[in-house]
Amino acid sequence: MRSSRRSITDLILHLHPRSVSFSTLRFTLSWGLGGMAVTLTGLLFLTGILLLLVYQPSTDSAYSSVLTLTREVPFGLWVRNIHYWSANLLVAVALLHLLRVILTGAFGPGRRLNWIIGLALLVLLLAANFTGYLLPWDQLAYWAVTICTSMLGYIPLCGEWLQALFRGGSEIGPSTLANFFVLHVAFIPGSLFILMLWHFWLVRRAGGLVQAEQGRAERSPTVPDLVMREAAVGLTLVALVLLLAMVWNAPLQEQANPGMSPNPTKAPWYFQGFQELLLHIHPVYAVFVWPLLGGVILLAIPFWRGSSLPSGVWFGSERGRVAAIWTAVAGIAATFGVILLDTLVLSSDAVAANTLITRGLAPTAVLIVLAVALYALMVRKLRYTRAEAVMAGLLLAVVVLSMCTVVGVWFRGQGMHLVMPWAQGAM
Amino acid sequence: MKENSSTETATPTSAPTRRRFLNWAWAFFGLAAVTELGWLGVSFLNFRKDRSTPARAKSIITAGPVDMFEPATVTAIPQGQLYLARLEDGGFLALSRTCTHLGCSLRWDEEQGKFICPCHGSSYNAAGEVLTAPAPRPLDCYPVRIENGIVKVDIAAPQKRQCFEPGQVTRV
Numbered sequence: 001m002r003s004s005r006r007s008i009t010d011l012i013l014h015l016h017p018r019s020v021s022f023s024t025l026r027f028t029l030s031w032g033l034g035g036m037a038v039t040l041t042g043l044l045f046l047t048g049i050l051l052l053l054v055y056q057p058s059t060d061s062a063y064s065s066v067l068t069l070t071r072e073v074p075f076g077l078w079v080r081n082i083h084y085w086s087a088n089l090l091v092a093v094a095l096l097h098l099l100r101v102i103l104t105g106a107f108g109p110g111r112r113l114n115w116i117i118g119l120a121l122l123v124l125l126l127a128a129n130f131t132g133y134l135l136p137w138d139q140l141a142y143w144a145v146t147i148c149t150s151m152l153g154y155i156p157l158c159g160e161w162l163q164a165l166f167r168g169g170s171e172i173g174p175s176t177l178a179n180f181f182v183l184h185v186a187f188i189p190g191s192l193f194i195l196m197l198w199h200f201w202l203v204r205r206a207g208g209l210v211q212a213e214q215g216r217a218e219r220s221p222t223v224p225d226l227v228m229r230e231a232a233v234g235l236t237l238v239a240l241v242l243l244l245a246m247v248w249n250a251p252l253q254e255q256a257n258p259g260m261s262p263n264p265t266k267a268p269w270y271f272q273g274f275q276e277l278l279l280h281i282h283p284v285y286a287v288f289v290w291p292l293l294g295g296v297i298l299l300a301i302p303f304w305r306g307s308s309l310p311s312g313v314w315f316g317s318e319r320g321r322v323a324a325i326w327t328a329v330a331g332i333a334a335t336f337g338v339i340l341l342d343t344l345v346l347s348s349d350a351v352a353a354n355t356l357i358t359r360g361l362a363p364t365a366v367l368i369v370l371a372v373a374l375y376a377l378m379v380r381k382l383r384y385t386r387a388e389a390v391m392a393g394l395l396l397a398v399v400v401l402s403m404c405t406v407v408g409v410w411f412r413g414q415g416m417h418l419v420m421p422w423a424q425g426a427m
Numbered sequence: 428m429k430e431n432s433s434t435e436t437a438t439p440t441s442a443p444t445r446r447r448f449l450n451w452a453w454a455f456f457g458l459a460a461v462t463e464l465g466w467l468g469v470s471f472l473n474f475r476k477d478r479s480t481p482a483r484a485k486s487i488i489t490a491g492p493v494d495m496f497e498p499a500t501v502t503a504i505p506q507g508q509l510y511l512a513r514l515e516d517g518g519f520l521a522l523s524r525t526c527t528h529l530g531c532s533l534r535w536d537e538e539q540g541k542f543i544c545p546c547h548g549s550s551y552n553a554a555g556e557v558l559t560a561p562a563p564r565p566l567d568c569y570p571v572r573i574e575n576g577i578v579k580v581d582i583a584a585p586q587k588r589q590c591f592e593p594g595q596v597t598r599v
């Protein structure tokens with residue numbers, strides 16, 4: 001008995017260091033978000049395996065197999081709901097984790113590679129979520145996937161090729177389902193697994209979580225201090241997910257009907273910020289130029305000297321906190337303002353001949369000028385550090401995207417017109 | 428590497444060349460393997476791509492006699508997944524029902540007299556021209572033929588167009 005307990009401890013110590021710095025144990029440093037992501041991934045693997053036993057990946061039987069699952073298989077509905085809720089929570093948790101990393105200065109030297117792996121993990125997560133979205137082959141799935149694969153077509157040069165590759169042909173059909181199924185159950189989970197292990201290992205190599213006091217901080221033993229805390233967060237989360245899955249069902253609409261797009265047709269919530277962009281910006285810019293710019297900036301940012309906040313302190317300093325609050329407020333106001341302005345004033349004057357310029361190049365130029373001006377204002381005039389300015393910029397981007405998501409989820413009704421959430425009835 | 432050292436000391440002059448040769452061989456075989464795998468993958472995927480693009484044996488569909496369509500109306504032709512528009516001047520235009528923005532399927536709104544996309548709110552007039560963005564170009568159209576007073580549409584491939592031109596309309 002003793003020896004078996006020893007071996008469990010040893011196993012844990014293969015994954016964790018023997019002791020961890022006391023200051024990193026504080027819940028409010030990391031909010032346990034990384035651990036939550038692992039827990040949810042675990043739940044997803046388990047429920048995914050169960051679902052795989054019932055689901056049939058062909059256009060004829062996919063929908064009916066999901067119906068069988070929810071109606072006849074004991075606990076089938078619950079298992080599907082758990083999978084659904086874990087997946088959605090995982091996206092939210094991963095995004096919050098990203099935000100936490102930005103706000104506590106956890107992407108500086110020594111953690112650069114891990115930042116990049118983290119971004120790759122985020123992309124994989126979104127891909128996993130989205131490929132899973134198609135599998136039930138209902139109206140929701142069919143049209144969301146139609147839209148998203150059509151987006152690929154706007155990528156210059158290889159767009160059409162990519163689109164045909166993902167669809168497995170020119171139209172959405174059996175090959176598309178097969179592609180998404182393979183991506184969802186084999187390719188993405190495999191890559192996720194490898195990258196996650198690498199991610200954890202790099203955290204450990206960088207000396208654990210970011211911490212404020214460098215040098216000889218107090219340390220506490222991993223077993224039990226860290227493991228207990230991890231278990232507490234993990235189990236609470238599992239309980240929460242199971243509860244959510246009992247109360248709210250995962251959506252399932254009618255079977256896919258290629259002839260009729262439901263009105264409104266919305267993307268899954270984590271893409272609705274993006275969808276809101278598509279309403280305002282020329283598709284080439286919304287689909288290609290902006291994501292490319294955003295991606296390059298995100299990848300490059302840790303390599304800009306002094307771009308990371310002092311590690312382990314939220315917002316870097318009290319001044320940083322104030323800047324962050326103002327940024328968030330300004331971001332919220334600006335997003336709503338611009339959306340209203342564009343819908344009420346700008347887009348009403350017919351279609352300008354040159355949307356590629358008026359709705360592509362011009363907004364992009366304005367954005368770049370604004371970004372440079374705001375950076376100069378913060379650093380030159382207000383004497384913020386570069387790290388604080390970068391933090392404010394990234395935070396602004398996150399706030400704007402989340403506000404677009406809020407608008408997309410709650411304020412867009414039939415025909416994608418702006419409506420009040422209570423006017424469009426139950427969500 | 429350890430084991431090699433003994434043979435290397437035996438023939439000190441040939442060892443570096445042999446090692447270099449072996450390294451080259453490794454690189455060569457590695458590249459060959461990668462190329463083969465890539466080729467395999469691409470041909471595999473291409474085959475599926477071709478096969479699932481339906482070879483429409485019957486690419487010409489019959490919409491109906493000319494008199495069936497009043498001027499200034501739009502009629503859905505379900506078997507071709509398209510709309511047949513008869514313009515005010517009596518010309519025919521076969522329009523794809525797929526929105527040129529991101530591929531949702533359009534609905535003809537009789538009251539407002541325009542195509543409305545449920546996805547991002549694009550709208551088009553009866554000739555398929557964009558009325559409201561974000562759609563970037565007019566609806567794709569299919570070639571229309573009129574034989575013995577019967578309207579026929581060739582649905583083999585939709586034709587992209589940048590703007591509406593009178594040449595796209597088939598007259599009786």
Ligand code: FES
Nearest residue numbers: 526528529544547
């Ligand atoms: S798909 Fe029609 S407006 Fe976007």
